[in-house]
Amino acid sequence: MSANQNKKEDWIKHDESSMSKFFRARFLKADGSLKSGRISSSIWPGIKKVWNFVASNKQWTVLDFIQNARWNFPQVVSGFRTEILEQVRSIHISGMEDVCLWCPSSVGVFTIKSAWEVSRRRSAMLGWSFLVCQSAIQPRQAVFGWRWIRNKLAVDENLKRRGIPLLSRCDLCGKAKESKTHLFYECRFAVSLWNLFCQCFGVLWPNFVGDVQLISWWKLQAKSVSFKVVWNKGFVLIPVFIWMERNSRRYEVVYVSEHFCFARIKNEIHSQTQAHSGVAVSTEDLVCARRFGFRLLTTEIGRA
Structure with a gap:
């Protein structure tokens, strides 16, 4: 300046x-x-x-x-x-x-x-920036999404890489050392949340273990789902609530189940999207809207 x-x-x-x-x-x-x-x-x-x-x-x-x-x-x-x-x-x-x-x-x-x-120096537009910088999510959640993709979170693996000696164990499953890949992709708790979210859209979770594959697949699925805004929210909200549950168990010794945590995600989506203008094209889309708790401004059901 x-x-x-x-x-x-x-x-x-x-x-x-x-x-x-x-x-x-x-x-x-x-x-x-x-x-x-x-x-x-x-x-x-x-x-x-x-x-x-x-x-x-x-x-x-x-x-x-x-x-x-x-x-x-x-x-x-x-x-x-x-x-x-x-x-x-x-x-x-x-x-x-x-x-x-x-x-x-x-x-x-x-x-x-x-x-x-x-x-000013201009950098190339990142392929995942629109998934993180959404007007539909809170700024603090967008900042977390950026840190998550950039691997800047204080997971045990990163702390040890910085020279901090510690014994590492995943607080969500207790079966492996904590790393970004395990915490957000391989842990039973994380896999369950990804599955529950995808099931609401009738999409099968393919069990990814890396950001590149996840981003490409998430963008591809966004083209076919009816409620694109809600779908893109899940890209950030699921890691946010995984991290919140991890911190709650580690520092407050408070545990909740995967289904209770997913209910919190749905409440977060419902509080931000109480009315959705997407067009429901099938009965499955109406079921999806009901699962997330928002009403449709347009409910045209496509004929088979």
């Missing part, structure tokens, strides 16, 4: 405000170039750093084509362009000053937002 603020300060050399005049007198020569040497100022290094960036993203309206108060265009071969240039030459050049435009903006006005959009 500070770098983009420096770009703003660099740009105001074209403005006529009192602050702009101060900056021009402090940092610029008479010809508009930066002063050489060292200037005692906390923002001077930042202005020098972004000077070339701002210069490369600005342009004057017509100053490059005016010489000695007359139009001066380069030679062109296209007859269409020649005709346009002849029409431009007929325009009288007034004594008005030229206007400097900021190229990244559609209106030519510099903003810190536009400078940030040009200078």
Whole structure:
């Protein structure tokens, strides 16, 4: 943000405000170039750093084509362009000053937002981002989903990898060491939750053991289910409640069954989606809606 603020300060050399005049007198020569040497100022290094960036993203309206108060265009071969240039030459050049435009903006006005959009590093869109960053789930749940996919949770396997010695045991089944793969894919408790959720949609859970397979399969199934929003919620809510139950057993010594935990997931979905606008196309879809406890705004049953 500070770098983009420096770009703003660099740009105001074209403005006529009192602050702009101060900056021009402090940092610029008479010809508009930066002063050489060292200037005692906390923002001077930042202005020098972004000077070339701002210069490369600005342009004057017509100053490059005016010489000695007359139009001066380069030679062109296209007859269409020649005709346009002849029409431009007929325009009288007034004594008005030229206007400097900021190229990244559609209106030519510099903003810190536009400078940030040009200078920031853009990463490729992740294939699972829309499953995690959903408007239908709470922000804290979306953050958990990101940490889960990125393997940033404090499972025993990750803690030992960081050099913390400890004895590891899965708190949900007590039959294996705790790792991300076991806790969310292989543990009997987790497999039961995935199965219960998929059964509500009439989908068979294929017992995945990795994120890549799960993401590809989940996105593919989302194209065929009628209640896509509810289906995508399950991608994050099931790991959330697995983790909550794990922490409850480890730190509070409070245990609940898989079916009771799944009832909590359904209550969470019901509290967020009390009315759903999806079109029920079969009796199974009506049963699915009833299992999750939301009513349909459209209940058209497709004929066989």
